Amino acid sequence: MAEEPIPTTQAIALVSAPAPYVLAIDIGSGSTRGCLYDAYARPIKKHLVKAEHAFIEAADGTAEVDADQIVSEVGEVIDGALKGIDPGLVKAVVMDTFASSLVCVDADGDALTACITYADSRSSEHLAKLRSQLDEDEVHQRTGTRLHTSYHPPRLLWLQDEFPELFAKTAKFLSLGEYVYAKLAGIEGAATSTMAWAGILNRHTCELDEELLAAVGVDRSRFAPVVDPSEPITDVSPEALRRWPALEGAAWFPAVPDGYASNIGVGASTPSVAAMSAATSGAIRVIVDGTPDVLPTGLWAYRVSKTQSIVGGALNDVGRVTLWLQSTLAPLTYEQIDEVFRAAPAEGTPLVLPFLTGERATGWAGDARAVLTGVSSASGPRELWRGAVEGIAISYARVFEQLLEVAPGIRSVIASGGVTSAYPGFMHPVAQALGFPVEVVQVKRVTMRGAAALALSVLQAEHPLATIPQTSLAEPDAGQRDYYDDLRRRFESVYDGVIAK
Known part of the structure; x- marks a missing residue:
């Protein structure tokens, strides 16, 4: 008997969509989306929900978003995406977010700040201070990132100097995805890639870079444990299961940065295929085994797992x-x-x-x-x-x-x-x-599809994903x-x- 052809990425009706299903959530700069995907990483019709938001920006370099608003949005899109879905069909929850982000959280788990986004430049003076104190080339080779206001080190110095009381009250420094998961499902854990995109992960050890943390005066205990993509979390709060019985038994994958999900979403998940994005901003990225021994000066390298890194430039x-x-x-x-x-x-x-x-x-x-x-x-x-x-x-x-x-x-x-x-x-x-x-190629909601594909690659490693039609070739x-x-x-x-x- 001839094998059935692998389908394309076109959306499919629920009645025709093979399980297992994955609930994917995408938190972007302008909206939060949630959608169910089938076993081929195809979006399921009538199970896509969207909520819009906007960054709060100011002339002093402020670029932030209300973290609790995002929590509420994610809850609402999960409500809508799971409507009519029976328990046991959804095997995973996975999320991608813009990177990098920072929320200061108190001992009760409540946000002390808005979510500081990648575009916030209020730490520019502290960036200059760090650059005068550290060998940036050495930092770049250890962490895969330059010293920049988009990353945590100058932000942490800025918070410590400008808001000492708030800094002292901060029990944990979380990414936006971590905060959302903690609030909605009681989950603790930061994806390897999230910590890498924050500019504080040693790309050679896959652990937080102690030398860099010491330079900014923050102890490793104030960050969540690092969780690999192959290690989803199943221990979630009873409140989450009461609200979403369809997620009973589902594995929750810690939120990953949108750049990583985007590569997977277009099929660029091996060292032989590079993904080029062309939106408001742009990038070229390739996923490689391990991490480069020596990183070219113009590129970044983010660890995405214990076995792989994503290398590129934006x-x-x-x-x-x-x-x-x-x-x-x-x-x-x-x-x-x-x-x-x-x-x-x-x-x-x-x-x-x-x-x-x-x-x-x-x-x-x-x-x-x-x-x-x-x-x-x-x-x-x-x-x-x-x-x-x-x-x-x-x-x-x-x-x-x-x-x-x-x-x-x-x-x-x-x-x-x-x-x-x-x-x-x-x-x-x-x-x-x-x-x-x-x-x-034209793939709708490429980052959210990539997040779903990432979860499916762990749930059913041998199952094929939907093929992506080529639109044109230059x-x-x-x-x-x-x-x-x-x-x-x-x-x-x-x-x-x-x-x-």
């Missing part, structure tokens, strides 16, 4: 650049923009360094700002769009070049995200800059190589003269 501004162009300098129709992206390169195109909100990989110039040069009287909206996409493409190429040092066996690059949906031709210049084919043209090599040289020259001072 761009602050991808979709943000397109939104800015469309609303300010160069409004064009989507059809016109697509024509620009698919066109052959032209001499005289303005050179753009696309750092509207600073640079992350590879130079980590957080205070960098965009540069636009080579503009002439012949430069119109089309030329500005072309220069911008070429600048983004070169930024991706700089990350990819270092990524190949870590994972020389990369055979495929899979791109996804809102920008690839809005601008189908966007990846053509990117493929030229990389000198590497880029497959574009291939490099050898005839454009000289142009992009020259563009890279010009980009680096301007970068060295303006940014890397």
